[in-house]
Amino acid sequence: MKTIVIDPVTRIEGHSKITIHLDDAGRVTDTQFHVTQLRGFEKFCEGRPFYEMPSITERICGICPISHLLTSAKACEAIMCVRVPPTAVKLRQIMHCGQVIQSHALSFFHLSSPDLLLGFDSDPARRNIMGVIEAHPQLAKDGIALRRFGQNSIEGLAGERIHPSWTVPGGVNAPLVAAHRDRILAALPEAKAITQRTLSLYKSIVDRFSEEIEYFGNQPTMYAGLIDGSGNLELYDGHLRFIDAAGNVVVDRMETEDFEQYVGEATVPHSFLKAPYFKQAGYPDGVFRVGPLARLNIVARCGTELADAEFTEYHQRYGKVAQSSFHYHHARLIEILHCIERMERLLQDPAILGRHVRAHAGVNALEGIGMSEAPRGTLIHHYKVNEDGAITWANLIIATGNNNLAIGRSINQVSRHFVDGNRLQDGMLNRVQAVLRAYDPCLSCSTHATGQYPVEIRLVDADGAVLDSVRN
Amino acid sequence: MSQQISVRIDNELYTATEGRTILQVAADNGRSIPTLCYLEGLSAPGSCRLCLVEVAGVGRLLPACTTPARSGMSVTTNSDALAHNRLMALELLFIERNHVCSVCVSNGHCELQSMAQRLGMTHVHLPYNFPRLPVDVSHPRFVLDHNRCILCSRCVRVCDEIEGAQVWDISARGINSMLVAELDRPWGEAQSCTSCGKCVQVCPTGALVEKGQAVEEMTKRNRIVTDLAVKRGART
Numbered sequence: 001m002k003t004i005v006i007d008p009v010t011r012i013e014g015h016s017k018i019t020i021h022l023d024d025a026g027r028v029t030d031t032q033f034h035v036t037q038l039r040g041f042e043k044f045c046e047g048r049p050f051y052e053m054p055s056i057t058e059r060i061c062g063i064c065p066i067s068h069l070l071t072s073a074k075a076c077e078a079i080m081c082v083r084v085p086p087t088a089v090k091l092r093q094i095m096h097c098g099q100v101i102q103s104h105a106l107s108f109f110h111l112s113s114p115d116l117l118l119g120f121d122s123d124p125a126r127r128n129i130m131g132v133i134e135a136h137p138q139l140a141k142d143g144i145a146l147r148r149f150g151q152n153s154i155e156g157l158a159g160e161r162i163h164p165s166w167t168v169p170g171g172v173n174a175p176l177v178a179a180h181r182d183r184i185l186a187a188l189p190e191a192k193a194i195t196q197r198t199l200s201l202y203k204s205i206v207d208r209f210s211e212e213i214e215y216f217g218n219q220p221t222m223y224a225g226l227i228d229g230s231g232n233l234e235l236y237d238g239h240l241r242f243i244d245a246a247g248n249v250v251v252d253r254m255e256t257e258d259f260e261q262y263v264g265e266a267t268v269p270h271s272f273l274k275a276p277y278f279k280q281a282g283y284p285d286g287v288f289r290v291g292p293l294a295r296l297n298i299v300a301r302c303g304t305e306l307a308d309a310e311f312t313e314y315h316q317r318y319g320k321v322a323q324s325s326f327h328y329h330h331a332r333l334i335e336i337l338h339c340i341e342r343m344e345r346l347l348q349d350p351a352i353l354g355r356h357v358r359a360h361a362g363v364n365a366l367e368g369i370g371m372s373e374a375p376r377g378t379l380i381h382h383y384k385v386n387e388d389g390a391i392t393w394a395n396l397i398i399a400t401g402n403n404n405l406a407i408g409r410s411i412n413q414v415s416r417h418f419v420d421g422n423r424l425q426d427g428m429l430n431r432v433q434a435v436l437r438a439y440d441p442c443l444s445c446s447t448h449a450t451g452q453y454p455v456e457i458r459l460v461d462a463d464g465a466v467l468d469s470v471r472n
Numbered sequence: 473m474s475q476q477i478s479v480r481i482d483n484e485l486y487t488a489t490e491g492r493t494i495l496q497v498a499a500d501n502g503r504s505i506p507t508l509c510y511l512e513g514l515s516a517p518g519s520c521r522l523c524l525v526e527v528a529g530v531g532r533l534l535p536a537c538t539t540p541a542r543s544g545m546s547v548t549t550n551s552d553a554l555a556h557n558r559l560m561a562l563e564l565l566f567i568e569r570n571h572v573c574s575v576c577v578s579n580g581h582c583e584l585q586s587m588a589q590r591l592g593m594t595h596v597h598l599p600y601n602f603p604r605l606p607v608d609v610s611h612p613r614f615v616l617d618h619n620r621c622i623l624c625s626r627c628v629r630v631c632d633e634i635e636g637a638q639v640w641d642i643s644a645r646g647i648n649s650m651l652v653a654e655l656d657r658p659w660g661e662a663q664s665c666t667s668c669g670k671c672v673q674v675c676p677t678g679a680l681v682e683k684g685q686a687v688e689e690m691t692k693r694n695r696i697v698t699d700l701a702v703k704r705g706a707r708t
């Protein structure tokens with residue numbers, strides 16, 4: 001038996017490695033996905049006053065800090081038992097859209113477009129964003145512009161684009177200024193045009209990838225995500241829905257506090273990343289996916305016009321339940337469009353300039369859970385405090401963590417189909433990494449960890465000897 | 473009437489009233505010497521050593537906040553050696569406890585942070601201590617975070633000299649020094665505390681803060697204390 005190790009995996013956020021085991025004939029027998037970093041936020045937050053948590057936990061990530069900020073603020077508000085003023089909720093929703101746009105743009109344009117546009121088998125030296133800039137300058141510019149739009153929107157609202165302190169438990173600490181609203185609105189049509197162009201381009205090339213679609217995590221799993229009161233796409237608030245692989249609703253409108261009844265967390269020996277599973281199905285069978293693919297599978301509609309047209313076409317192409325993880329890319333683009341439309345609608349509402357944006361309260365409950373849809377899927381912050389408001393316990397369940405089991409299976413499926421231990425080629429191992437990229441995993445977030453190693457893939461033989469390894 | 477004296481500061485000749493400190497004479501004449509533990513209106517312990525100056529004919533550095541100006545004195549407030557010493561004193565404050573500005577409620581409104589900017593502190597050349605220190609959240613309105621305390625004792629002095637409650641003290645010695653409320657009990661249980669909040673207003677860092685202030689939100693008004701002291705006829 002032989003083993004291939006890919007360490008570190010490239011073009012993802014965070015550090016991980018993949019081990020592929022081969023039998024004597026060079027066929028893949030098993031694969032493992034290891035996350036090689038650990039951070040320990042949950043531990044060092046103990047003792048801190050609870051209302052500092054949003055700004056501490058947003059430091060978990062530089063790509064989706066807003067998700068941590070908002071989810072943490074929501075957990076604090078559960079402790080305070082306050083209702084956030086409606087204007088503040090809308091402002092937070094706009095900021096959240098800005099973040100989903102920039103994060104999805106990063107995943108699609110900067111990290112995955114090299115595979116999609118230059119080809120999985122193209123020259124690895126050029127298969128990166130620089131290669132895309134050379135070969136498709138307009139698309140590269142679009143990607144940068146779209147990401148900038150998302151970042152600038154966040155900055156317009158919160159004053160800072162990466163780690164703003166504007167969101168506070170109870171609301172936000174300053175109302176929106178008309179000039180900032182107008183600036184975001186003025187930039188919006190270009191962002192919309194870019195997204196529509198990119199969607200057309202994507203639809204024109206997606207059929208080239210039929211083999212990848214077939215084997216990139218094309219397996220039945222459950223799906224989970226938040227829905228609004230009408231069962232439509234909801235990223236900031238809402239209730240959790242689980243569906244099965246056939247699209248039947250298994251749990252609907254779950255209350256945040258009931259989360260633990262449905263989701264367990266298993267510790268995996270070879271990885272720092274815990275593996276959440278759907279309790280009623282047990283471990284390891286209770287695999288569910290979260291994130292763009294899952295969200296578009298669980299909702300009735302997106303709830304905005306252009307995104308809904310794309311949503312309908314998407315399901316006509318891939319069926320009622322889009323099952324291949326390859327479609328994360330397509331779903332991500334549709335969500336960008338939805339977020340742009342959503343922002344437009346919220347910003348055009350005159351009430352958005354309302355001045356009552358914060359509620360005040362102390363500790364009114366000793367436990368609080370916040371839940372929202374981060375770009376990569378359902379994110380949960382769960383805190384316990386003492387009567388004085390000091391954190392006594394914290395648990396963060398991160399989007400990428402929720403996908404851990406599904407990612408492991410997808411890597412297995414891709415490896416079995418594409419990897420041939422007798423004639424190892426770059427394109428094979430690139431596909432193994434690409435399936436991971438489709439999930440857009442954020443491993444810094446998921447382990448709440450910092451690390452120094454990006455990805456490694458190892459090929460190990462039947463005696464445990466490492467035959468080949470790729471690392472970046 | 474007190475006697476007038478002449479003092480030379482950085483080669484400029486100034487007239488001053490006898491009894492005023494070098495720091496005060498410098499301030500009266502628009503010269504600012506870095507300070508941290510000193511707060512106008514309170515007694516000066518001379519403990520942070522940021523205000524050290526050179527006095528001609530004296531073989532060691534003297535704290536400007538506690539040294540009275542004397543007739544004929546020649547003082548240097550700025551030199552490479554002083555800059556080096558001040559920076560060293562400041563770096564030692566930073567390594568002693570856990571000053572993580574990015575997640576601090578006083579970020580952007582902190583005297584320690586501003587001092588680091590003013591003195592051009594770009595690096596800390598010594599390893600950090602990373603002590604494990606508690607946060608006292610037992611008071612209904614205020615929080616004491618020992619991680620951010622620089623032991624300047626402003627809170628101890630304001631509580632004693634202005635409020636007259638004497639809640640605060642500094643226990644132990646050296647690296648083990650800790651601010652304690654009432655012979656070391658949780659602040660919320662200190663019966664002498666009047667909850668006036670003066671200690672919070674004078675604390676230069678995010679160590680004493682109002683409860684519920686999120687990151688970057690805590691601003692201090694230490695002028696209140698100075699003005700109050702002046703009104704009561706305390707030192708100016």
Ligand code: SF4
Binds near residue numbers: 680
């Ligand atoms: S709590 Fe603040 S005022 Fe009191 S000694 Fe510490 S730093 Fe100085």
Ligand code: FES
Binds near residue numbers: 509519521536538
């Ligand atoms: S200000 Fe003079 S020693 Fe601190």
